[in-house]
Amino acid sequence: MTGYFKLDGRSIPFQPGQTIIQAAADADVYIPHLCYHPDFTPHGSCKLCSVQVNGRICSACTFPASDGLEVLSETSDLNARRQKITQMLFVEGNHFCPYCEKSGNCQLQAVAYHVKMLDSHFPHFFPQRPLDATHPDVLLDYDRCIFCALCVRASQEADGKNVFALSGRNINKHLIINSESGTLKDSDIAAEDKAVEVCPTGALLRRGQAYKTPIGQRQYDHQDIEQVSLQQEKAHDV
Amino acid sequence: MESFITTLVERHESQATRLLEMLREIQTTFHHISDDAIALLAAKVSIPRTQIISCIEFYSFLHRHYQGHYEILLSDSITDHMLGKQSLSTYLEDKLGLQPGQHNTHVSLNNTSCTGLCDQGPAALINGLAIANLNRQKIDQITALIQQEVPLSQWPASLFEIQDNIQQPGLVMKQPIMAGDSLKALFQCGLAEGLAEIERSGLRGRGGAGFKTALKWRFCAETDSTERFVVCNADEGEPGTFKDRVLLNRFADQVFEGMTLCAAIIGAKQGFLYLRGEYLFLYPKLHNILQQRRQQGLLGNAILGRDFAFDIEIRLGVGAYICGEESALIESLEGEPGIPRNRPPYPVTHGYLGQPTVVNNVETFLSAAAIMVYGADWFTACGSETSTGSKILSICGDCEKPGIYEYAFGVTIRQILNDCGAQDVFGVQVGGPSGSFIGADEFDRKLAFEDLATGGSFIIFNQQRALLDIVQNFTHFFAHESCGFCTPCRVGTRLLQKQLDKICDGHGSAGDVAELEKLCQLVKSTSHCGLGQTAANPILTTLQRYPERYEQHLKTIRYEPGFDLDAELEIARQLTGRDDPGAHLSQTGESS
Known part of the structure; x- marks a missing residue:
């Protein structure tokens, strides 16, 4: 089905099978997100892309676009919710931006800038999570994992492997590795895998890259994630 | 172990969809699922080990580490607490020398969410088998049996007695059908007319949401597919609900007939009864009834001599409240952790194995089977215009006669309270923790989809009960049962727990109550599924009605650290x- 829906009053065309977030991106409209990536099956878990569809809150990354929908995204109410959800992600893990080598290239940090997050608001959980430094080329810092499952999907869908999975439930959700020891060194992971590249935070890092680009000259240091994201979508479409 | 797993996998035909069945059997036999077992199973079923690990770590009744030959789980429903669970737990802890969450070489002790024995608590599960009416004498008996290492199969049967407590049967329970009558009636009038009859009856889903049953069946029947499935949701995990346990113990034949009726109408060949693991004790009986129905020609190939083949398989849950959500239930049937799917598409078009699937509650199938025999008029003569027929309630808490009651829709809360002998009532939790808390000034409200909807849970609290203890129990329940998929529920339910505990522990200030309410709204509005969307209800519905109960716990200062x-x-x-x-x-x- 093709047609138009209204997004914050603007008419947005869509192609058959598109979700709200895809059609919006094609029309140069950014909807904040972390677990969504145009290359992979949508997950719908981070809930940052929550929009109001005909009055009901839905995830823009999974909700199919259809003719005549009334969608609201840039409202003060929804932006306030996005800020709170981002804060939840920050307090759930251990995110210390000043010494994280992903700082400036981190989407979690960039989204926090975008939603104007100035503090963490909620009490921190300070979970105790180990570090997987067993692999010579890839580092896994569980402290920074936000359970977006992008590495899980990229490993399956792009790398043709099955290195990661999410396990456990409630606040004890955690990432696990498909290897006998449960560590990266025995897994099929390789530094050039899409699964490593796609991590929106500093949880999965390619080793030896740390400060090649100095802090201050990185992707989100001078550009809002809104622009970066839309440019990437454009490049992706080409 | 290797030969055990080899035989097991062969028996389950190496099907990954049957992973939870296989894991349950390994758990039962070895009391944990070791890394070696995981590796073997992964190789034999050809699935990644991570799928197995994520299931074990998702479901409460499966463990990766050995915890002894006797696994004791104490039911942690608010009703168990009201019946003296805490002092019994302490008594047991002292006898075993264990705290909840601990184990020694042959026994483990822990808490578990409501086991559906709220009318006969405090309750426990031992190696998955239910024990009701726990008292010191029974604990002495149990600990002695454990001490002497008597195998569970040789424990006295009296320990495992469960009562039905049917206090007040109504329309449906008073008139059970004869096996086969519903199907005969259907074949007599034809499938289209049969569905029309269900439609005329106005039957709506008895799980609580109230979707029109006939409409669901019609949507499913009209899909363009060669394969369809019928699923009976018997994963009643809502604390305070136990009607499905009794219905399956008494009327399973009729429930299976309702499923078969649905299968004939939508064109399904395979059905599943998803039975919550806490009701393991019902399994042998249900299995026999299915066998009987096959012998009677009511299941299997050529049902009633017609060109209609259908069979039902029982699948056991392994300890996850979220599997009561239909798409999570389907994930579980497929051998995955019970994580609710993104919708649309809905199960009615993309359900089990991506095929059109009808998922209905036990009571819905029970009623449908009766409607086919007695007619739509029989059903609509009872209830209100938008809520036809009857509702079966599980009544528990502070009343003289807890148990099963069946009412015509439209009955007032006051009437129900009178019937079950509830006095000095402070409030009623209608629909379980995910429903709402009703105070004395609302007892003239009616039980109906248009007023107070419930899946069957009805918990009564008298004036002596501390409201915040109740709310705390419910809030902890949701934080524990959250599947952890989406941010607002995974983090939010735990933040709700922290924030409420802070207030209950006497560290709260006025600002904390305001903050609590904001957090409730966020979790409610942005969560992925019904669990998160209702997890804040216990706080919201009581905060609105009894703000003073929260204020009593506050310090007078404006800010308190967390x-x-x-x-x-x-x-x-x-x-x-x-x-x-x-x-x-x-x-x-x-x-x-």
Whole structure:
């Protein structure tokens, strides 16, 4: 089905099978997100892309676009919710931006800038999570994992492997590795895998890259994630 | 172990969809699922080990580490607490020398969410088998049996007696059908007319949501597919609900007939009864009834001599409340952790194995089978215009006669309270923790989809009960049962727990209550599924009605830190060997 829906009053065309977030991106409209990536099956878990569809809150990354929908995204109410959800992600893990080598290239940090997050608001959980430094080329810092499952999907869908999975439930959700020891060194992971590249935070890092680009000259240091994201979508479409 | 797993996998035809069945059997036999077992199973079923691990770590009744031959789980429903669970738990802990969450070489002790024995608590599960009416005498008996290492199969049957407690049967329970009558009636009038009859009856889903049953069946029947499935949701995990346990113990034949009726109408060949693991004790009986129905020609190939083949398989849950959500239930049937799917598409078009699937509650199938025999008029003569027929309730808490009651829709709360002998009532939790808390000024409200909807849970609290204890129990329940998929529920339900505990522990300020309410709204509005969307209801519905109960717990100061400053210094005191006044701190705003 093709047609138009209204997004914050603007008419947005869509192609058959598109979700709200895809059609919006094609029309140069950014909807904040972390677990969504145009290359992979949508997950719908981070809930940052929550929009109001005909009055009901839905995830823009999974909700199919259809003719005549009334969608609201840039409202003060929804932006306030996005800020709170981002804060939840920050307090759930251990995110210390000043010494994280992903700082400036981190989407979690960039989204926090975008939603104007100035503090963490909620009490921190300070979970105790180990570090997987067993692999010579890839580092896994569980402290920074936000359970977006992008590495899980990229490993399956792009790398043709099955290195990661999410396990456990409630606040004890955690990432696990498909290897006998449960560590990266025995897994099929390789530094050039899409699964490593796609991590929106500093949880999965390619080793030896740390400060090649100095802090201050990185992707989100001078550009809002809104622009970066839309440019990437454009490049992706080409 | 290798030969055990080889045989097991062969018996389950190496089907990954049957992973939970296989894991349950390994757990039962070896009391844990070892890394070796995981590796073997992964190789034999050809699935990644991570799928197995994520299931074990998702479902409460599966463990990766050995916890002894006797696994004791104490039901942690609010009703168990009202019946004296805490002192019994302490008694048991002392006898075993274990705290909840601990184990020794042959026994483990822990808590578990409501086991559906709220009318006969406190309840426990031992190696998955239910024990009701726990008391000190039974605990003595149990600990002695454990001490002597008597195998569970040789324990006295009297320990495992479960009562039905049917107090007041109504329309459906008073007139059970004869096996086969519903199907005969359907074939007599034809499938289209049969569905029309269900439609005329106005039957709506009995799980609580109230979707029109005939409409669901019609949508499913009209899909363009060669394969369809019928699923009976018997994963009643809502604390305070136990009607499906009784319905399956008494009327399973009729429930299976309702499923078969649905299968004939939508064109399904395979059905599943998803039975919550807590009702393991019902399994042998249900299995026999299915066998009987096959012998009677009511299941299997050529049902009633017609060109209609259908069979039902029982699948057991393994301890996850979320699997009561239909798409999570389907994930579980497929051998995955019970994580609710993104919708649309809905199960009615993309359900089990991506095929159109009808998922209905036990009571819905029971009623549908009766409607086919007695007619739509029989059903609509009972109830209200938008809520036809009857509703079967599980009544528990502070009343003289807890148990099963069946009412015509439209009955008032006051009437129900009178019937079950409830006095000095402070409030009623209608629909379980995910429903709402009703106070005395609302007892003239009616039980109906248009007023108070419930899946069957009805918990009564008298004036002596502390409201915040109830709310705390429910809030902890949701935080524990959250599947952890989406941010607002995974983090939010745990933040709700922290924030409420802070208030209950006497560390709250006025700002904390305001913050609590904001957090409730966020979790409710942005969560992925019904669990998160209703997890804040216990707080929201009571905060609205009884703000003073929260205020009583508050300190007068405007700000209180979220932690106990002095307690935080304990480790430092221990390390330095100090306990002088200078090694202690008072909370902000207080001067000691």
